[in-house]
Amino acid sequence: MHPQLLLASASPRRSELLKQIGIRHSIMAVDIDETPWPGEAPAAYVERVAAEKSALCLASTATDLPVLAADTSVICDGRILGKPDDLQHAIEMLSQLSGRKHQVYSAVSLRGEQHWQALSVSEVRFRPLSHQEIVAYWQTGEPHDKAGAYAIQGLASVFIESITGSFSGVMGLPLFETAQLLSLAGIDIIP
Numbered sequence: 008m009h010p011q012l013l014l015a016s017a018s019p020r021r022s023e024l025l026k027q028i029g030i031r032h033s034i035m036a037v038d039i040d041e042t043p044w045p046g047e048a049p050a051a052y053v054e055r056v057a058a059e060k061s062a063l064c065l066a067s068t069a070t071d072l073p074v075l076a077a078d079t080s081v082i083c084d085g086r087i088l089g090k091p092d093d094l095q096h097a098i099e100m101l102s103q104l105s106g107r108k109h110q111v112y113s114a115v116s117l118r119g120e121q122h123w124q125a126l127s128v129s130e131v132r133f134r135p136l137s138h139q140e141i142v143a144y145w146q147t148g149e150p151h152d153k154a155g156a157y158a159i160q161g162l163a164s165v166f167i168e169s170i171t172g173s174f175s176g177v178m179g180l181p182l183f184e185t186a187q188l189l190s191l192a193g194i195d196i197i198p
């Protein structure tokens with residue numbers, strides 16, 4: 008069967024989530040500079056990065072398929088937390104998240120006949136984490152390639168007291184918003 012879209016992502020999570028709603032897709036990883044601009048607001052940042060990923064993908068390949076990209080960041084006290092560089096960085100991030108709530112912003116960009124964008128904002132509350140727990144969690148490998156140094160879909164589920172918003176959005180691709188964009192592009196999940 009032909010793919011319905013091209014997913015501009017190296018994230019296995021995004022592909023899994025698309026499969027969950029039955030979207031046939033090809034994958035093309037794109038590599039862009041994800042450094043926030045000085046003073047850039049979180050919503051503007053994730054929207055810009057998602058749009059740059061889909062634009063670079065379209066510029067790098069000849070395709071008739073719509074191109075989908077996303078960007079997910081953890082926001083705590085207004086600061087953008089990306090992926091951890093090392094254990095020390097993960098300790099800083101997870102200590103900041105410990106015992107309180109933070110936001111997760113996930114932007115989606117879909118380029119077809121037009122450019123459609125959507126933003127999902129969720130709130131996640133962590134229970135208090137001990138230093139020992141944070142180090143042990145790092146050693147499982149799970150936090151290494153995740154924004155905010157945790158994965159809601161993995162072991163970090165035991166840290167999360169509550170979530171308001173979108174589970175799939177926290178995981179990397181908000182499926183409600185994605186389905187709305189796909190529908191605008193003529194791709195219906197439930198015809």
Ligand SMILES: Cc1cn([C@H]2C[C@H](O)[C@@H](COP(=O)(O)OP(=O)(O)OP(=O)(O)O)O2)c(=O)[nH]c1=O
Nearest residue numbers: 016017018078079153154157158159177178179
């Ligand atoms: C908060 C959180 C993030 N993540 C992941 C989703 C994303 O893969 C990653 C955030 O980094 P992103 O820069 O959004 O994505 P990526 O670099 O992994 O993939 P690509 O740019 O090629 O699409 O963190 C989880 O898997 N679970 C979570 O609970």
